[in-house]
Amino acid sequence: MSPSTRADGRDTRWAEHRRARRAELVEATMKAIRRHGAGVGMDQIAAQAGTSKTVIYRHFTDRAGLYRAVVAAVDDLILRDLGSALATPGAGDDPRALVAAAVDSYLMLVERDPEVYRFVVTRPLLDTPVSDDPVAGMTSRIADQVTAVLAARLRREGRDDRAAGTWAHSLIGLVRAAADHWVAQPGREPREVLARQVTDLAWGGLAGALRPPDRPDVPEESR
Structure with missing residues (x-):
C-alpha cells in the first residue's frame, strides 16, 4: 500500500x-x-x-452553524414523512388527498416535537442576522417535493405544469403560517382538526386551479 x-x-x-x-x-x-x-x-x-x-x-464553527445543522435534521424528518405520505397509494391520483397528506405530514412533526419546531422558527442561537435563511430553505425544499407531484399530475393530463411550483410553495407557506400560530397556542386544538381546516382552505383554491379547462365543475368525489 x-x-x-x-x-x-x-x-x-x-x-x-x-x-x-x-x-x-x-x-x-x-x-x-x-x-x-x-x-x-x-x-x-x-x-x-x-x-x-x-x-x-x-x-x-459557531452557534449559527449548529442552528443550521438542526434545521437540516428537521428538514430531513419532514421530507421523509412527506415522501411516505405522498407515496401512499392513490395520493397522486386524488388531488385533495395529496393536499391533505402534505398538510398533515408537516403538522405531525410540529405535534411530535413542538419545542424543536419552536427552536427552528424562533432561532434563539442566532445573535445577528445571517446572509441566508435556513428556515426558508427548508420550506422551499418541502415545496419542491410537492411541486414534483403536482407537476406530474398535470403532465399526465396533458396540461402545462408551470403553475405547479406556485401552487406548492403557496400551500407550504399556508401550512407553515398555520403551524407557527398553532404551536404558540397554550390550549391548541388537536392536530387532526387543524389539518382539516388548513386542507379545506387550501383545497378551496386548488380545486379550481387544478380543474381541467374543459370541465366546468369539480367531481363530487374530489371535493
Whole structure:
C-alpha cells in the first residue's frame, strides 16, 4: 500500500468520524431542546452532549452553524414523512388527498416535537442576522417535493405544469403560517382538526386551479 493510499484511507476514516460526531451533537442538541425548551442555551446543549462548547464550535464553527445543522435534521424528518405520505397509494391520483397528506405530514412533526419546531422558527442561537435563511430553505425544499407531484399530475393530463411550483410553495407557506400560530397556542386544538381546516382552505383554491379547462365543475368525489 502506497503512502498516498494510506493517507487517503485515514482521511476517509476521519471524515466519517467527523460526520458521525456531528450527527451525535445534533441529536444531543435536539434532546436538550426537548428538555429545556426552545430557548435552550449553549451551556445546556454542551451539558447534554457531555462535552464543552469549544468542542461543539470545533465541529460547527459557531452557534449559527449548529442552528443550521438542526434545521437540516428537521428538514430531513419532514421530507421523509412527506415522501411516505405522498407515496401512499392513490395520493397522486386524488388531488385533495395529496393536499391533505402534505398538510398533515408537516403538522405531525410540529405535534411530535413542538419545542424543536419552536427552536427552528424562533432561532434563539442566532445573535445577528445571517446572509441566508435556513428556515426558508427548508420550506422551499418541502415545496419542491410537492411541486414534483403536482407537476406530474398535470403532465399526465396533458396540461402545462408551470403553475405547479406556485401552487406548492403557496400551500407550504399556508401550512407553515398555520403551524407557527398553532404551536404558540397554550390550549391548541388537536392536530387532526387543524389539518382539516388548513386542507379545506387550501383545497378551496386548488380545486379550481387544478380543474381541467374543459370541465366546468369539480367531481363530487374530489371535493
